[in-house]
Amino acid sequence: MQETTTPAALAGVRVIEMGQLIAGPFCGKTLGEFGAEVIKIEAVGAGDPLRNWRLIKNGTSVWWQVQSRNKKSVALDLRQAEAQDIVRRLIAEADVLIENFRPGTLEGWGMSPEELHALNPGLVILRISGYGQTGPYRDLPGFGVIGEAMGGLRHLTAEPGRVPVRVGVSIGDTLAALHGAIGVMMALYHRKVNGGAGQVIDVALHEAVFNCMESLIPEYSAFGVVREAAGSALPGIAPSNAYPCQDGWVLVAGNGDSIFKRLMAAVGRQDLADDPQLADNAGRVARVAEIDAAIGAWTATLTVAQVMERLAAARVPAGKVYTARDIAEDPHYQARDMLLTQQTRDGDEVTVPGICPKLSATPGTIRSSAPRLGDDTDAVLAEAGLTQEQIALLRGKGVIQ
Known part of the structure; x- marks a missing residue:
């Protein structure tokens, strides 16, 4: 972990993260690295599927160790009304809610933005979804790769005449997460200087990708030109x-x-x-x-x-x-603290990416390693005012883990 005595940019900001996998949690990761308290709500049983994605060490994905550092895990069965009541209790004291469910999921739990703002008028709600909260496609399932295709990126990532390929990472999800983090910062600033009201931030995966597509549409509008795949070259710029x-x-x-x-x-x-x-x-x-x-x-x-x-x-x-080996051995990465040693809660050490961007007065830090499922359930619920007897009763009912 990084030890620092410098202040955290987001100290005092409480975030409830109700997303899973990549887009929502990457936004929560970013806020957490700069001091926000991030309480991650996970499903009882398996938790966030990312815990089991790609390469596994001691039963947990090493990807999880990066994505969920600086977070607290509270395991709830949100199908039960008592678990939904607990979430409302946590949201009532929060600054930010992050969710990346299909549109309508929160509403089905009685947690529409209108209901949550009645409970907490200053709440900033970030909603990340495949196609956004409105429009004819809003109810379609959407993952990052689909957003990359609809946003125009996948058409360009190929050699001319060959099959479009993945960028190699979940770039659509990450771009949506970063747009979400920017939106949260703007909404928190607006709340601070304009009377304390919260608002809803609506980020669609394909729109986040499309926002990075440079001159794609202006060139089509002005010249009727459809930009095509160009392999490794940068079309129109030489060499x-x-x-x-x-x-x-x-x-x-x-x-x-x-x-x-x-x-x-x-x-x-x-x-x-x-x-x-x-x-x-x-x-x-x-x-x-x-x-x-x-x-x-x-x-x-x-x-x-x-x-x-x-x-x-x-x-x-x-x-x-x-390659990964080149990065791990590169002195420039090391000199700029972009390769950090992080200890998991099982006692293993793993090298992880450092923190970006780098702030001179309030730098980001790794304060805690990624939690096991439900590690912080009791502590968070006790802080919310539940007694040990109430927590034990909820555990007996399977409401919490």
């Missing part, structure tokens, strides 16, 4: 691509006018550096195949390390394609 080396691939971004001249000199093509037709991006785009071939012919004779060294000397942006 910017991946190039083969003797032992791997290197990315080179030589698309600035002065950078291009230095790049061509570095690869031994002074003729291209001095060519007036290539002095600006428009000219380079028209001859991008020629430029890419020149760069690729040079990189193919060298190792990745040699290319990186020579382009660094020429002040040309370049980067190797990192």
Whole structure:
């Protein structure tokens, strides 16, 4: 864990997290890293399915150790009215509610935004769903991959003419989570300066992806152009691509006018550096195949390390394609505290991603490791005013775990 005496940016903010898997919980993770108290509501029995996703160590996913650090776990059977009453009791004292259920789920439990705001007028409610809380698709099931497809991203992640592929991580969920965190911050700020009223933040997975699609729609609107997949290249910007080396691939971004001249000199093509037709991006785009071939012919004779060294000397942006091993061994990651050692509640040590963004006065921290299912049920309910006898009775009924 990280020890710090600096204040936390979100100290005093209480968050109730009722989501599972990725989008909602990633938002809760982000808020928790900067000091918010995050109380995660999980189903009795199995809890959040993420506990069992991908690689498992001592019965728990190592992904869980990242996604749920700094959180408290309260296990409730929300099918029971008494469990729903407990959630309302917790929400009444909260600042933020995060949920990523299908639209209508909260309403079915008697927890519509209107009902929750009657209980707690200052509550900020973040609702993340596949298609949003309104519109003709609102009731359709939606996961991150579907949001990536509808948002326009999946169409572009392919080699031309080949099957669209995943980015490799759940980018749709993560983008929705980050948009949600931004929305929470804006709503909390508005509440602070405008009289204490809460509001609802509606984030759709596909809209979060679409918001990052740059000039996709303006180009279609103005020119009727449908942007197509371009593999590793950056369409309309040249040169910017991946190039083969003797032992791997290197990315080179030589698309600035002065950078291009230095790049061509570095690869031994002074003729291209001095060519007036290539002095600006428009000219380079028209001859991008020629430029890419020149760069690729040079990189193919060298190792990745040699290319990186020579382009660094020429002040040309370049980067190797990192694997997990490359990241884990990289001194820059280590110097910036982006690789931290976290101890699980079973006593294992695991290296986990550090915290981003980095705030100078109120940096994020890892204060506690990810909880076992229901680890904090008794403590949270006692703090909410339930007696030990009431907690025992609820446990006997299967309402809590």
